[in-house]
Amino acid sequence: MPLESLDLALRAAAIALLAMLAVSLWRDLGRQLVGRLAIALALGSAAHAATFNIGGTAAPSLAFAPMIALATADIVVLWLFCRALFDDGFAPRWPHALIWLGVFGFSLTSCLVLGPAGHARLVIVANNLLALGFVGVTLAQTIRSWSADLVEGRRRVRVFVVIAAMAYGGVNALLQIASAGSGPSELANVVNAAMFLAVVGAVVLMLLRVGAGELFAPEPAQAVAPEVAAPRAADRRLVDALMRLMADERIYRHENVTIGMLATRLSIPEYRLRRLINGELGYRNFNTFLNNHRIEEAKAALADPAQAEVPVITIAMDAGFQSLGPFNRAFKTVTGVTPTEYRRLRLSTA
Incomplete structure (x- = not known):
C-alpha cells in the first residue's frame, strides 16, 4: 500500500473512532460538564487528524484554516478537560472561554494572514509552541493533584494522560517545529498518524475497561459532608x-x-x-x-x-x-x- 493511502487510512480510522466516541459520550454524559468537554476534545482531535502535515510548506487553504485553528485550540480543551476530570470542584469561567477564543483566533489569523504572506514556517512554529505550552500546563496540573485523588480508576487515567501528552502531544509539536518548511514527508505523516490512532484506540479501550461512570461522575455539591455508609x-x-x-x-x-x-x-x-x-x-x-x-x-x-x-x-x-x-x-x-x-x-x- 502506498504511504499516502496508508496515511489516509490511519487518519480515517482515527476520525471514525473519535466520532463513535463523541456519539457515545453525548448519549451517556452529554449533560455533564466533563462529558461535554470530552466531546469537544474528540471533535477537535478529529480536526487535528484531518489537518496535520509534517514538514508542510504551503500556506493552508481558506477551507482548511478554520479546521487548523480548531485543532490548535483543542489543546486548550485538553487542559480544561483534565481540570474537570481530575478536580471535582472545577467550574469553568468566562476567562477560560476567552483563552480558547484567543488561541483559536491567533491560529486562524496566522493561517489567513501570515501563511499567504509567505510565513508558513512561522505559522507552524507559533501554533506548535502554543500547543507545547498547554501540554506543559496540563502535565503540571495532572501531576500536582495526583496524590489527593482517591479514585483508583482515575489515578490510572493520570498515568495515561502523562504518557500520551508527552509521547504524542509533545513529540508531535516538536516534530512539527523541527520539520517546518522542509517539505512534506509521507513517512513522517504515516508514523504520526499511527501514533495518533494508537492514542485514540487506547482512550476507547480505557473507557471500556475503567468505565466512564467511575471516571466522569462528579462529586456532587452539597451542604454537608458525604453520608458515611455502613462499612464492611x-x-x-x-x-x-x-x-x-x-x-x-x-x-x-x-x-x-x-x-x-x-x-x-x-x-x-x-x-x-x-x-x-x-x-x-x-x-x-x-x-x-x-x-x-x-x-x-x-x-x-x-x-x-x-x-x-x-x-x-x-x-x-x-x-x-x-x-x-x-x-x-x-x-x-x-x-x-x-x-x-x-x-x-x-x-x-x-
Whole structure:
C-alpha cells in the first residue's frame, strides 16, 4: 500500500473512532460538564487528524484554516478537560472561554494572514509552541493533584494522560517545529498518524475497561459532608480509627497533612486508605475529606457567641486552612454562604 493511502487510512480510522466516541459520550454524559468537554476534545482531535502535515510548506487553504485553528485550540480543551476530570470542584469561567477564543483566533489569523504572506514556517512554529505550552500546563496540573485523588480508576487515567501528552502531544509539536518548511514527508505523516490512532484506540479501550461512570461522575455539591455508609466488617475498625484521628486528635489541623501520613498512623498501605476513604466514606478527593472536617470545626466556632469577636481568618487558620481565600471558597461550596454570612445568620438566631 502506498504511504499516502496508508496515511489516509490511519487518519480515517482515527476520525471514525473519535466520532463513535463523541456519539457515545453525548448519549451517556452529554449533560455533564466533563462529558461535554470530552466531546469537544474528540471533535477537535478529529480536526487535528484531518489537518496535520509534517514538514508542510504551503500556506493552508481558506477551507482548511478554520479546521487548523480548531485543532490548535483543542489543546486548550485538553487542559480544561483534565481540570474537570481530575478536580471535582472545577467550574469553568468566562476567562477560560476567552483563552480558547484567543488561541483559536491567533491560529486562524496566522493561517489567513501570515501563511499567504509567505510565513508558513512561522505559522507552524507559533501554533506548535502554543500547543507545547498547554501540554506543559496540563502535565503540571495532572501531576500536582495526583496524590489527593482517591479514585483508583482515575489515578490510572493520570498515568495515561502523562504518557500520551508527552509521547504524542509533545513529540508531535516538536516534530512539527523541527520539520517546518522542509517539505512534506509521507513517512513522517504515516508514523504520526499511527501514533495518533494508537492514542485514540487506547482512550476507547480505557473507557471500556475503567468505565466512564467511575471516571466522569462528579462529586456532587452539597451542604454537608458525604453520608458515611455502613462499612464492611473488615474495614469497620479502620474507619473507627481514622475517625478518631479526625475527631479526637484533629489531625486535619496539622500543616501539610498527606494521605501517606495518615496511612502510616494507621499502619496500612496508602492504596488501602484511599480505597477506604473513597469506597466507605464516599469521598473522591483527599483534600475534600480534610476540608469538610475543617469546615465542620469552623462552623461550630462561627456559631459560638463566645467567639463572636474572633476574626474569621483566625478561625480558618485554627481549623487547618493556610489562608483565607481557599477557606472562603471551600466554606461557600459546602454551606452555600460565606463564613461571615454564616456567622451573622447563626448568631442572630442564637
